[in-house]
Amino acid sequence: MEVINMHYVKARDFIYKNARPIDMARWKYLFENGSKEAVLEALSTYQNEDGGFAHALEPDCWNPHSSPVQTWVATEIIKEIQLEDRNHPIVLGILKYLASGKDFNGHTWANTVTSNNDFPHAPWWEYEPQQDLSYNPTACLIGFILKYADKESYIYELACQLVQEAYSYFQDHFPLDSMHTVSCFVELYEYMQECQFTQLLDMEEFKTLLTQQIQHIITYETSKWAIEYVCKPSLFISSKTSDFYEQNQKICQFESEFILDTQEADGTWAITWSWDDYPEQWAITKNWWKSDWIIKYVKFLKEFHHSSISSIE
Template identity: 70%
Template sequence: MYYEQARNFIYKNARPLDIARWKYMFDNGSKEDILIALTAYQNEDGGFGNALESDCWNPNSSPVQTWVATEIIKEINLNDKNHPIIQGILNYLWSGKDFDGHTWSNTVVTNNDYPHAPWWSFETSQEISYNPTACFIGFILKFAEKNSELFEVACTLAKEAYSYFKTHFPMESMHTVSCFVELYEYIKESSINELLDIEEFNILLHKQIQHVITYDTSKWTVDYVCKPSLFIRAKTSDFYIQNKEICDYECEFILNTQESDGTWGITWSWTDYPEQWNISKNWWKSDLIIKNISYIKAIRS
């Protein structure tokens, strides 16, 4: 592996947030530096914007950008319920902004005012999506006070989400599936397994994951495809053993497709805003470096 080249690319091209992530994971950096950098993307309402999601340059808070913040919180295993970033996110989710009583919006109208990938364009007629709602439900179940109204609402939403999942099983959207995997993991971590039929959920997710993974690996280098790492980030995952072969293959694939500058190819692009896309593409390369190397370390350890 071109480890040094990857490291050099991060330090030359990445955002301060991703440099802090790299340092924390691979160079003995601190969790606090990540949180300081992450705070720069948080707005007064507690939500996140400001291109935290690199395909969306909207400075206003939106669910999908706030979801990215929850992913970083999960990545560094921040469990302090009273941390200002976590409390801010809970306040945003509880405010009712971008929430219809059942799901948080996948896109928001102000996205259209700023450079963005076409999939983040807002359209007036939107289908129900549990991306990123299923993740938010799990986040609330983990971090909200158990006697709060917000927690009670999340319990109701979890049951609604699971009913939707079973009704629409098997799903075709890999990102929505990954959100349900996270909901499952949040529920298990929070030891509230009685909320849903957790054993049934586990069985269905095993089938669902295998339904959406792209097993035609010839497409992996050229198309935006579904790889196991979207759902399985460690050997401790409930879904690792049954998917061990394809997980191990992804490790080999990662090692064999790294470019000489330490990066990996980005398999998507924007049609508009080419100048901003060139910047975002570098941000994504840095993110992919971090995720790929952490995946290899976790699966091969």
């Protein structure tokens, strides 16, 4: 337990010295009895008048114009703090943006947008005309709409149509090779389970396919974990109550030990990717990611490591 506590203290010190206000508020909410209101206040500074999000909320893209991916990051934070208020201004703004048709082709929201190219960004957020459908982040956004939108609204009716299309895509392209797209489908499944939208899809079949999909895409060659950007179980499984935990229990336990073994002296964990075109901005961005990964890893330890619960409270 003392070992776990040492990891926590080092991580906390880094957060307090380096984190953005949004990540400081998240840390305090998750581990120090901080308020949802403080998280939402910090989050609101990234929201534009059109309801979408921008301004490097996703640190690898410094575009100040709204985009689906940046907006998806906002929905992840809303999910993290378990906001249930469907009428919160931030939620209503997101729904307004998604219903506007902006960055939407009738089937999916764009993964990248043209204005990304005008601002510092990682190469994977470079805009190129999209040849194929991408359900990253669309599958997550569909789930968000199903949870929060008024059932009489246009955007809700649209989401009920889109979820059928998304699932057909998943079936037709199974197994997927993009870990981030897989994680979006896992989140869609979890939104639907939470809201009991079992009439829209065959949820047992969906669960079976996702179980196989997760085991297909996790990087089991664990020697790569510390040096490459690879697929670990934490991308899909955040709780022992997850429908996908039982089949992946051993690899989740391995990841918790891996986290303990690889924390660096300053309390952070290695960021295993980079972008070269904007070195000054990348240096700042890398620091932002360190705080985000600290939160991710400490959450994972708290949930999965056998000696962590009493120490990280």
